[in-house]
Amino acid sequence: MDIIFNKGGITAPEGFLASGVHCGIKKCKKDIAVVYSRVPAAAAGVFTTNKVKAAPLKVTMENLKNRKAQAIVVNSGNANACTGEDGLKDAKEMAELTAKQLKCGVEDVVVASTGVIGVKMPMDKVRDGIVKCCSTVSKEGGSDAACAIMTTDTFKKEVTVSMNIGGKKITIGAMAKGSGMIHPNMATMLCFISTDARIKEDALEKALRLATARSFNMISVDGDTSTNDMAVIFANGLAGNRLIEQETEDFDEFYRGLEIVCVELAKMMVKDGEGATKFMEVEVKNAPDDLSAVMAARSITRSNLVKTAIFGEDANWGRIICAVGYSGVDFDPNLVDIYISGKGGELMLAQNGMGIDFSEDKAKELLKEKDIKVIVDLKQGCGHATAWGCDLSYDYVKINGSYRT
Amino acid sequence: MDIIFNKGGITAPEGFLASGVHCGIKKCKKDIAVVYSRVPAAAAGVFTTNKVKAAPLKVTMENLKNRKAQAIVVNSGNANACTGEDGLKDAKEMAELTAKQLKCGVEDVVVASTGVIGVKMPMDKVRDGIVKCCSTVSKEGGSDAACAIMTTDTFKKEVTVSMNIGGKKITIGAMAKGSGMIHPNMATMLCFISTDARIKEDALEKALRLATARSFNMISVDGDTSTNDMAVIFANGLAGNRLIEQETEDFDEFYRGLEIVCVELAKMMVKDGEGATKFMEVEVKNAPDDLSAVMAARSITRSNLVKTAIFGEDANWGRIICAVGYSGVDFDPNLVDIYISGKGGELMLAQNGMGIDFSEDKAKELLKEKDIKVIVDLKQGCGHATAWGCDLSYDYVKINGSYRT
Numbered sequence: 036m037d038i039i040f041n042k043g044g045i046t047a048p049e050g051f052l053a054s055g056v057h058c059g060i061k062k063c064k065k066d067i068a069v070v071y072s073r074v075p076a077a078a079a080g081v082f083t084t085n086k087v088k089a090a091p092l093k094v095t096m097e098n099l100k101n102r103k104a105q106a107i108v109v110n111s112g113n114a115n116a117c118t119g120e121d122g123l124k125d126a127k128e129m130a131e132l133t134a135k136q137l138k139c140g141v142e143d144v145v146v147a148s149t150g151v152i153g154v155k156m157p158m159d160k161v162r163d164g165i166v167k168c169c170s171t172v173s174k175e176g177g178s179d180a181a182c183a184i185m186t187t188d189t190f191k192k193e194v195t196v197s198m199n200i201g202g203k204k205i206t207i208g209a210m211a212k213g214s215g216m217i218h219p220n221m222a223t224m225l226c227f228i229s230t231d232a233r234i235k236e237d238a239l240e241k242a243l244r245l246a247t248a249r250s251f252n253m254i255s256v257d258g259d260t261s262t263n264d265m266a267v268i269f270a271n272g273l274a275g276n277r278l279i280e281q282e283t284e285d286f287d288e289f290y291r292g293l294e295i296v297c298v299e300l301a302k303m304m305v306k307d308g309e310g311a312t313k314f315m316e317v318e319v320k321n322a323p324d325d326l327s328a329v330m331a332a333r334s335i336t337r338s339n340l341v342k343t344a345i346f347g348e349d350a351n352w353g354r355i356i357c358a359v360g361y362s363g364v365d366f367d368p369n370l371v372d373i374y375i376s377g378k379g380g381e382l383m384l385a386q387n388g389m390g391i392d393f394s395e396d397k398a399k400e401l402l403k404e405k406d407i408k409v410i411v412d413l414k415q416g417c418g419h420a421t422a423w424g425c426d427l428s429y430d431y432v433k434i435n436g437s438y439r440t
Numbered sequence: 441m442d443i444i445f446n447k448g449g450i451t452a453p454e455g456f457l458a459s460g461v462h463c464g465i466k467k468c469k470k471d472i473a474v475v476y477s478r479v480p481a482a483a484a485g486v487f488t489t490n491k492v493k494a495a496p497l498k499v500t501m502e503n504l505k506n507r508k509a510q511a512i513v514v515n516s517g518n519a520n521a522c523t524g525e526d527g528l529k530d531a532k533e534m535a536e537l538t539a540k541q542l543k544c545g546v547e548d549v550v551v552a553s554t555g556v557i558g559v560k561m562p563m564d565k566v567r568d569g570i571v572k573c574c575s576t577v578s579k580e581g582g583s584d585a586a587c588a589i590m591t592t593d594t595f596k597k598e599v600t601v602s603m604n605i606g607g608k609k610i611t612i613g614a615m616a617k618g619s620g621m622i623h624p625n626m627a628t629m630l631c632f633i634s635t636d637a638r639i640k641e642d643a644l645e646k647a648l649r650l651a652t653a654r655s656f657n658m659i660s661v662d663g664d665t666s667t668n669d670m671a672v673i674f675a676n677g678l679a680g681n682r683l684i685e686q687e688t689e690d691f692d693e694f695y696r697g698l699e700i701v702c703v704e705l706a707k708m709m710v711k712d713g714e715g716a717t718k719f720m721e722v723e724v725k726n727a728p729d730d731l732s733a734v735m736a737a738r739s740i741t742r743s744n745l746v747k748t749a750i751f752g753e754d755a756n757w758g759r760i761i762c763a764v765g766y767s768g769v770d771f772d773p774n775l776v777d778i779y780i781s782g783k784g785g786e787l788m789l790a791q792n793g794m795g796i797d798f799s800e801d802k803a804k805e806l807l808k809e810k811d812i813k814v815i816v817d818l819k820q821g822c823g824h825a826t827a828w829g830c831d832l833s834y835d836y837v838k839i840n841g842s843y844r845t
Contacts, residue, residue: 087765087773087793117761119774119794152758153795262762339744343837353557356522357667360492368492369524388492389524390558429837432748 044193046177047208049231049273054176055183058164060112065183067164070107076271078104079240083264089116090126091146102236105143108133113150125156136169181210203276213304226266233272234279250297310430322418329420334362336424346426350398352384372412377404449598451582452613454636454678459581460588463569465517470588472569475512481676483509484645488669494521495531496551507641510548518555541574586615608681618709631671638677639684655702715835727823734825739767741829751831755803757789777817782809
């Protein structure tokens, strides 16, 4: 079935409203957003694996236990992380105030924050911002909300797809922020997804977990996992489709749409990676198993030596096989083939673990492109994975090496 | 008992001779070295954990199985890695020729290489070099040998210590190369240690494994583990001390000396880290156990965000606690205290997982120093570890981002 890219972002699906305003956490840019579903929605979330979890994550994890939610409140400019008991109180108050304004249950509010770590939330400003946001939610407000969650992002990240499931049009909309955990004290990634699909809670959670594993968990900008990462999905059922359950064709179709949304957002984050001048897609094929393929692909995208080689347009396959070598994957180096590819075609650099006499000019030509694909064929199984990353440039050091507030 | 720092490097202990010459693998710098013990020595080695192992490592691992050796042959400029069967033949020939020239058993020769990956060894030049080296080994040749194993190192790395064990003077000498796996296709670390101590093979191996774990395995320049890493120790017994066995005072004393040698060399490598402008020592104390402390300390020294913060002289404790958070260590973030210290004293940045109102001026003053110490107190056990690293500077990108042959 066809999946059509669409417009509208988080408010594209039936029954979703949003708003984004400036309340003064940041100097002048929008810094607080609210998303609201006209009816309570099935909800699921995935959260950072970092042992250090910001206060809003704790509140949201608690509120999502019943797998229902109706509203999201997010601020940028302050992560409300490493803020102790006060931070937890502030995060709870954000949920309470949002619930009061939108007349929904406090346990139906998702709270998220991104920004400086270890600084108390300026609650006076936040309170005003929440009231302002809740009173201005609209179908058109999705774009403002997407702007309000940005930190060092250089562009707004929205994706919308529509598909037909069981004769009904289903829309999935999403907004995200993230360009690597880059700015001093800034956290990484937030993703909010809305859909009007009718789907069972357990199926929705399964779909989100799987899609996250194949998208956000496969990108690496600097290898640092933040204290505030979160991806949340709301499904309000207003499309009126027959209920989507696990292990059905409807589920597979819905999953396909969700994965496309998450992969597109993940690629946007990498392309917006701090100081990134090149986008790198790494495909590992014929690994002993899928997990091995994932480990190898991520090890390559994370290697500073591969990243700097890509920046330097250097066909340095030795660094690539070396990164697979220390990835923890059990493989036979003497079987490995390595290729690079781009618009200009495909070029084999190494065969059976040894360099071949490839055309330096052809390599230069391919590496000059902005989007570079690396293909590693382990030739010892049918495990497969794709990871995305960016190069490591002077600007990465510049952005991260100078203190800013 | 006193341990005295001494001079002489690899040839300082009784009965060791060495030589280093230029044979043409590199344009003009010395590129081949030989170390020789007048008598067969007890020997032990530790090797890279990378699944991709260079040919010389395979030969050396085989030759060290009997825990005896008498000679070392090392070349720089070509890693003889990812070179297939030919590479293995070349590494074996290096051992055979060295054995023939020095009249020792071929299985008593340690072979090592460092340099470009995936290029066939220029054996004509290597053969001449080996003959030249073997015919010129001398007590004074240690320094030439230390020069001949350098690749992108900016200074020669030698350490010598002497101590008194059971009434006899014992000397440990060493040479190493390594400044991060930095130059395109260049491999990381080689370390060769000689001692005139009489020590049982199993005790020698235990001492080397432990000392390596607490030194070379605790440094991180760019997190990449090379295909050629190797640390080898020879103990020829010419000091005439009573045989050192495990679990004796003599062993503890010998180990203390060996650990000092390895830690000194490890610090030299980090200080020579590509583009490094600052040296960082990270001490993690009161962790649940020693392994947790090691994981936390290494995660901090490896974090690009911590490294760039140190480069930027930014007291960014949020990035430090975040790196502990994703290190895999089980700890309570609400107990963590973080300090920085230097010649100018010590400053607490965070207490019980929260930022405190520290003096920005004092922090700036401490971070301006070249050697910076970070102390992380987890306050939940008695595990302890120290790791060493460097900052991430523009020059790292410059060195690694431009193609060179």
